[in-house]
Amino acid sequence: MAIQISTPQELNNIRNNLTVDYELANDIDMSSIPNFTPIGNTKSQFTGSLDGKGYKIKNLTINTSTGYFGLFALIINASTTIKNVGIENCKIHGSNINWGGSIVGQLNGGTIENCYTTGEISGQYMIGGIVGQFINGIVKNCYSNVKVSGVTRIGGLVGYSSSTNCKIENSYSTGHVTSTGVLGGLIGEGASTVTNSFWDIKTSGVSISAGGIGKTTEEMKIQSTYTNWDFISTWGINGDYPYLQVFGVPIPPAKIGNVDVKSYVNNFFSNLEKSIKLTKQVNVSIPPIVSDSKRYTATSRIVPTYLSQLETNAIQSHRTVRSSTNIVTTFINPISAIVERKAKTYHNLLAYVSPVQANIDVLIPLNNNVVNAYTSVIYNPSMATYSENISQLDVINNPSFVEVIKVDPFVKTLI
Structure with missing residues (x-):
């Protein structure tokens, strides 16, 4: 089962285990690693595989003075496959060194397929848009739009191919190629087996190549140029250069122009x-009336x-x-008024106090003697007060109490 790669650090850690299979889980922006070291070296090469799953590695930057440089330094295993990987906006520079490509510095066995690269790469000898030195293996269904520069053996797709065992199938290059020595639009120099592969003469600035067929920009954007290419499941074309379907349909840049639109x-x-x-x-x-017309096109055509x-x-x-x-007659309905009247009246206020009832319980031992006694009742008159405009009755009621005092020979009761 392939190990998933989703971060720049995980991609960088592939060098810690070069024998297993990997796959991208998403696009990876390598901006956080300002100077990426190529994976593998002459003593320890990558022998696993990498499936990009249609995702992209963006902003890959390499500045090195060690030969064999690119995302991978060298691939020498026949079963190793790099596929479905897009490398966008790479900046790869080798200082006076050889064997540089955006995907691999040297390919000596294995397969690179369904891949593309954009950006720039420079070095000394054997520098290519995808592969620097091609000794053996297959490159198919790939394209490069990389600005490639160097001293000699410089190519838009491959810098140098050493034999007919180097197979290039259904691929193309559009990047600008410069060199003070040998160069080629598709392949800088060498012998290889090239099938149905092309380069853009105008954008590359080169009219020669060690393999492939040079075409004009207009011809490169016509499907009929690409004989025997799979435009059902692998490639697509929409008025521009062919694109790989695994990465989706590219959005063409908007162009500003004048379009006559008649409106009815x-x-x-x-x-x-x-x-x-x-x-x-x-x-x-x-x-x-606001009319908004937008037109997007990748080419100049009369539409x-x-x-x-x-x-x-x-x-x-x-x-x-x-x-x-104007005379305006206004009718107003009768006005109905509700009058609430509140009056204040002064009255003579009377206060009534219910008679005071007192129950007298006398609990004394009585002899069979005749007791002469009298009851004395003290009655306090009630008093009523009022304040004007405030209905309030204050009653001062003196509580009654009973006190029994044994008197010889009579009983005195106070109420």
Whole structure:
């Protein structure tokens, strides 16, 4: 089972285990690693595989003075496969050194397929857009749009191929190639077996190559140029260079131009609404019609455009300016009033106090003697007070109490 790679550090850690299979889980931006060291070296090469799954490695930067440089330094295993990987906006530079490619410095066995690269790469000898030195293996269904420069054996796709065991199939290059020595639009120098592969003569600035067929930019953007290519499941083309379907349909850059568009608008119908006032001002207004036309194209072509009639609903308000004096009759219904009347009345307030009832319980031992006694009742009169406008009755009620005092020979009771 392949190990998934989702971060720059995980991609960098492939060097710690060069024998297993890996796959990308998402696009990886390598900006956080300012100077990436190529994976593997002359003593320990990558022998696993990498499946990009249609994801991209972006902003890969390499500055080195050690030979064999690229994402991978060397691949020498026949079963190793690098596929479905896009390398975008790479900046790879070897200082006076050899064997450099954006994917691999030297390919001596194995397969690179369904891959593409963009950016720039430079070095001394055997520098290519995808492979620097090609000794053995297969490169198929790949393209490079890399600016390649060096001293000699410089190619848009491959710098140098050493034998016919180097197979290049259904691939192309559009990057600019410069060299003070030997160079080629697709392959800088060497012998290889090239099938249905092309380079753009104009964008590369090179009219020669050790393999492949040179085409104009216009021809490179026509499907009929690419004989026996699989445009059903592998490649796609849409008025531009072919693209690999595994990465999705590319969005072409927007171009600014003048497009004549005829617009048809049906008659306007207005509804008049008037509000009668003493002074009236009526305006007639039609909202502006805004037409927004956008056109995206990857090439300069004459494209006839047809626009069906536009059905427009317009709602308009009309007012008429008129200065005049109008007689206005106003009817007012009878006014119904609810009057709440509150009156304050002064009355003589009477206070009534219920008679005081007292129960007298006398618990004394009585002899069979005749007891003469009398009851004395102290009655306090009630008093009522009032304050004006405040209905309040204050009653001072003196509590009654009973005190029994044994008197010889009589009983005195106070109430």
